[in-house]
Amino acid sequence: MEKSILVLLLAGVLTACVTINIYFPAAAAQEAADQIIDDVWKIKEGDAKAPSAASEAPTQDK
Amino acid sequence: MKLTWIKFQTLIKLLVAVMAVFTMQVAHSAPNIEIDTPAINALKNSMQARHGQLAPFYGSGAIGLTSNGLIAVRDAKALPLKDRQGINALVASENTDRSKLYQEIAVANGHPEWSSSIQDAFAGRWIDKAQSGWYYQAAGGWTQK
Numbered sequence A: 001m002e003k004s005i006l007v008l009l010l011a012g013v014l015t016a017c018v019t020i021n022i023y024f025p026a027a028a029a030q031e032a033a034d035q036i037i038d039d040v041w042k043i044k045e046g047d048a049k050a051p052s053a054a055s056e057a058p059t060q061d062k
Numbered sequence B: 001m002k003l004t005w006i007k008f009q010t011l012i013k014l015l016v017a018v019m020a021v022f023t024m025q026v027a028h029s030a031p032n033i034e035i036d037t038p039a040i041n042a043l044k045n046s047m048q049a050r051h052g053q054l055a056p057f058y059g060s061g062a063i064g065l066t067s068n069g070l071i072a073v074r075d076a077k078a079l080p081l082k083d084r085q086g087i088n089a090l091v092a093s094e095n096t097d098r099s100k101l102y103q104e105i106a107v108a109n110g111h112p113e114w115s116s117s118i119q120d121a122f123a124g125r126w127i128d129k130a131q132s133g134w135y136y137q138a139a140g141g142w143t144q145k
Helices: A002-022 A026-040 A052-056 B002-029 B038-060 B081-108 B112-129
Strands: B063-065 B071-073 B135-138 B141-144
Touching: A002 B002, A026 B038, A026 B112, B038 B063, B038 B081, B071 B081, B081 B112
Parallel strands: B063 B135
Antiparallel strands: B063 B071, B135 B141
């Protein structure tokens, strides 16, 4: 009797592990996609195509 | 009888502890998809560089975003004659990089079989982030954003 309960419990734990491995983290995948697309398409940098080197280092006349 | 009951209780406690550890691991690892690997960064840089060439073609409608996370030539007539030759090669290179990217992300996360799910996730996001005026493939064919 107790043995069969144990077997069931162990089976349950093992099933849980398998389920964890199959699960696809869809939300995380979308976040990853967003990050990569923003980089590839250069989104989020003020939309303007201002060359960053020029804007960061304004010419200094002495 | 009493002894086995105590053993049984100990075993249950052990199982609960094991499950707790698994739960913690899941809670810790699930929200992250690894995308910071040399292979992924190399593909990203290659695509970023190519985007400069592709951007005007998205804008003119010569190429568009497909529903499966790739790109395709939509209307070669929208192109100046001089660009019509090169566009196919450009689109092919971009699609090779994109396919490799989806595969590399799956591999980097220890699940090569996730590649098509990752591709699906990207497909929706490319279209969501596309500029207005660009074309994408929807159920009814090419649609302008």
